[in-house]
Amino acid sequence: MNNNLEHNFVTELERHQNIVHKVCRIYTSNRDQHNDLFQEITIQLWKAYPKFRGDSKFSTWMYRVALNTAITLYRKSKRNVKTQDYETVVFKIASDDYDDTEEEQLKIMYKAIKQLSDIEKALIFLYLEDKNYKEIAETIGITEVNARVKMNRIKTKLKKILNP
């Protein structure tokens, strides 16, 4: 692959790396796994890049490859992981209207999401990314109606986890 292609790809990925970090955040539970998954997604994006025709936005294209890698292709490394789990890390929001109760609620929500299945995580992720049901359905490979039904079920499931 030529240097120009590689340069364009790395520039685009550097600009949109947030998407990959967010996928890693939802599918992994510590920093080592996060880095492993980030690397695997980068490799898969780079492998698929020569076929990227630009008829969709680079970021839209990234969602598919990143989610496919996290759900199907990624195999957790067996090496000993010494880093702290995300669940135990206090996730503080840099905000003026900082609120202890809100932070507690958020921690519980993130923990609840970790208990969802891989497919449910994908739906929640796309929902949090403000994707409409048509885009969610296309990315997952289900119908729009089923995406809505599944999303409602996930909301109910989350409610149950939060209020057992």
Added chain:
Amino acid sequence: MEELDLLKKDWKKQEAQQPKLSFEDIDKMTHKKSSSLVKWIFYVSLFELGFGFIVAALLFIFQPEAMEEPATPGWFNWFYYLSFLVVFYFIYKFFINYKKISTTSSVKELMQNIMTTRKTVKYYIIYSLSAIAVSVCVAVPTGFIQGAGGIEQFKAEATLSSYLMLALVTILLACIIVLIFYAIYYLLYGLLTKKLQRNYKELKQLKS
């Protein structure tokens, strides 16, 4: 759901807190080797496809006299040569299916393509195990008859209980060998596709 709205708000703020990798960091990653499931499936499948082929080829090179042994049934030679064609067919199908695997497909389509590729290998394994069973069923009596001084002598001396014993030992051996191979295959297949099968089942429950 109130909590979900709160989470959505926080999700947006997270962007500022994500790690920021440099151009050089990302560039380095593009040169790293993948350890993805597809890569594992590819290597394991190649091993499985190649194993049967190598065993057959080695038999072909080192034991041609076994084929000419009068106790070996005539059809066995045809079966043996035909199995090479079948192996080539499976290898061809495997590569055609493997090429369809793309990370830019939808989540479901990617899973389907991986499962189809694995299915080719599964059918190949079923075929191979059947071929092994047939081979054992031919080789064991042939070897036994040879040891007993040839087909004519065996026919002259054999009683009903010798026939029954030979049949029993042959079937038992065939079962043991097939079971060992199946256990190895099941372990490999199960370990590789456990997560994939679980997720695919969940997606299949949602009508597309």
